[in-house]
Every structure is written in structure tokens, then in C-alpha cells.
Amino acid sequence: MLGLVAPTSGTATIGGRRYVELTHPTDQVGAVLEAASFHPARSGRDHLAVYSTVNGYADRRAEVLLEMVGLTDVADRPVGGYSQGMRQRLALANALLGDPQVLVLDEPGNGLDPEGIAWLRHLLRSLADDGRTVLVSSHLLSEVEQVADRVVIINHGRLVREGTIAELSAGVEPRVLVRSPEAEKLAAALAARGARVQRSGPDELTVSGLDAAGVGHVAFTEDLELHGLAAEASDLERVFFALTSGDRA
């Protein structure tokens, strides 16, 4: 997509042109591909200076970005001494040098601590809200779910599904997890109401075909004791497995 790897077939265009045809590509597309792309003896500030020079960006821009990603204090230290999270932040600063409208980020959360991940989520959200296109590839599905507007699922190199999270989850039936010491009786009562019930633990049932309120109502009318009742979050992970399970067999 960025002209680094020759495709077996097909083309990718950004704003209608192939990446290699862009005159100042980093003005239009910023990319973070692997966080290890640094000379260990070069400082963070010098790293940005090198890539500012290639495209003629002012050094001031690098300072603003160092501040934004929180590396100003360590900017003169060699990158070799940076933590994985600091490298990730520096790579992000490098991608933003040209103030691009499109960002391509491969696993941007790798190596970030929980605070860093929250910071990254906020940053990506605000970049997207500015009207930018932010393309994130990740295998941390719960992380993606919290930031993404649209999701493309690729499994073994093939496109599986594409759409908003709501659209994708629509294909997966919501389930309810219920725990009860009288799981046996509850299962029978639920099945009588047309729900499909699976035994998922000694006193736990997974129910589909009824929502949490429905399951609770059945328990109440049958006078059965409940220890837990929760709608299973219809998260991306389940969508992913529901959509790709066939390929794994």
C-alpha cells in the first residue's frame, strides 16, 4: 500500500494516486509500521530532524510533536535507551511531521502501558474527529472496538467482513450468561420458553433467543435463585470468531 512491498496483484491508491506517485508523500500519508525503525545511537530529536529535512519541514514542527507525544524531556537521549512505548510515541511523532490527512498505523498500541493506551486512544479519536482518515491494524480486538468507526476483518489474507461495528455485530446473536444453583431447572424452564440453552459451567448457562430481562423474568416466575445475570457483550472478538471459525477447522 505504501510502496514498500510489491503486491502480487492489485493496486492501492491514496486520494486517487499510488503512493509512489505522490510528490510529497509524507504530507499526505503518515505511517507507523514498526517501532524499531530507529538508529540506536541517534537521539529522538535528531531522528525527527532527519525526516523533517527530507521534506523541508520546519524544526519547530518537530518540537511541537515531541511535546505532544511527551518526549521533550528525553529528546536528546539516544533512541537506544528508549522503552518500547517511547519508541512507539516517537514513531507516531515522525508520522505526524507532515500533518497528513491519512494515517496508517500498524499495532500502534504495542508496548504502551495502560496510561499510554488511553492516551493513544484519545489522540487517534481527536485526529479522526479533525476529519482525518486513521487506518489502524491490530489484533487487539477489544482495543479496536473502543476507537474504530469502521472495521475490516482480514483472516489469512482474505477480506472476511467490512462495516461498522454495529453492522458486524448484527450478524451475531446476543447471548445471556446466567448463573444459578438450580441451573438444571432453569435450563428446562428457559427451553420451554423457546430459548436455546447451553450448559457452560457447573451452575452456569449460556442462553440465546432471550434477552437478560427475559431470562430474569423466567427465573422470577419459576421462583429460581439467580447468582448472576449478564448480557454477554457482543464484542468484536465474538464477531471475529463467528465470522472466521469456519476457516480454522
Added chain:
Amino acid sequence: MTRLVQAEFRKLFTTKLWLWLLLGAVGLVALFAGLALGFAGEPDNPSPPLDTPDGLRTVLSTVTGGTALVAVLGVIGMTSEYRHLTITPTFLATPRRERVVAAKLVTYAAAGLVYGIACALTVLVVAVPWLAAKDVSLSGAGGTVIGTLAAGVAVLAIYGLLGVGFGALVRNQVAAVVGLLVFLFVVQPILTAIPALNPVGRFLPGSAASAVLQVRQAGVDFLGPWQGAIVLTLYGLVLAVLGVAFTVRRDVT
């Protein structure tokens, strides 16, 4: 292209490698110049006497003592991008990869030029007082001195090209540095030492460099100085073109 070259200079000067290699080159040149001067006039030294232009040229030609280090600088300048994966942001900023190689050729030729000037000054600092102490007059030899040192500076600049070209072709840093040193210090001396191979040997980089410096050596038939310079430059450019054609366009992951 100007910006690309500027960026390459920033890459070069934001690590310390250039400084260590420069100190190494200057040290080697000082050592070689000292040896050439110290052993000049010994009965079993085949070099011409110091008070002849050829003898003076032999001493001054130690200016090229740092060629291997300049070539190593060029090789590392190219291959460190692959080693440290900075080739990714570099090619993202400049997707037309041949331009990156071209900028490096310009940059490392210029760096070689600077190394050459430093080495030439080193030779002068060592040789001038030593020759004066030996009562060898330099009056009237100004042309030889300036000509030989200028030729040496040119040779070092061209070795910068050679290094980048070789690094572009062999992108593995360790393989490229080792391969280069083995060639310069093992393969090449063997090939040039065998008289029967002289028709080939005279076209090797080392012999071409000697030709540029107009060094005389008994039993060896060097190219003319301009021929030598052209042959040497072609090595750098042909390696770079082969590198762009076969190695540099390979996928970067």
C-alpha cells in the same frame, strides 16, 4: 535532491561513526607516512630515493591510507538503514528509491573529499618537518606535492562512492563490511601481486588508485591517471546501479 542530500548529511553527523573513522583514517595516514619516510633510503627498500619526484610521490601517496575506512563509511551509510530498519521511514519519505541511493552517493563522495583533505593535511604535517630534517628540499617540488595530494583527495572521494555502491548491492551490513575488507586486504593484493595477472590487476580499484597518484612501481604497468580515476568512479557507479536494479527495489518489511 538538495534536501535529500542535506538529510543524508544529518544522518551522517547525528551519530559518531564519522568521527571515529576520521580519526582512524588520519591515524593510519600518519603511521603510513611515518613508515614511508623512516624506511626511505634503506638499502633493501625498493622505493626511489626521497629527493626524486617519484620518491616524494611514494611518501605523499600515503594520503590514501584511509581509503578502506572511507569505503567502510559509505558501506555503513547505506547498510545501516537496513540494519536499523530506518530504511522504512526513508523509503516512505522518498518512495523513488534510486533517489535515496543517488543522494547517498553525493553525500559520501563529499564526505570522502573532507576525509581526503584531512588526510592530505596529515601527510603534510608529518612529511614537511621530517623532510626538512633530512635536508630534502621541497623547493621546485610544489607541483608534485599539490598534484599528488589532490589526486589522493579525489581517490578518497571516489572510495566514498564505491562504499555506497557496494552497500546498495550487499545490503547486509556485516556481509558488506567483511566482504569489502576481505577484497581490499586479501583478494586484491593477491591479484595484483601475480605479474601474469597484471592485465586484469591494473583494473582493480587499488591499482586504479595508484594510477591516479602516478605511483611508479618496478614491474607494474599502471593505467594513466585519468583512466584510473574513470575506472575507479565506474566501480562506484556500476555497483550503485546494480544495487538499485537488483537489491534496493526488493520488498522492505
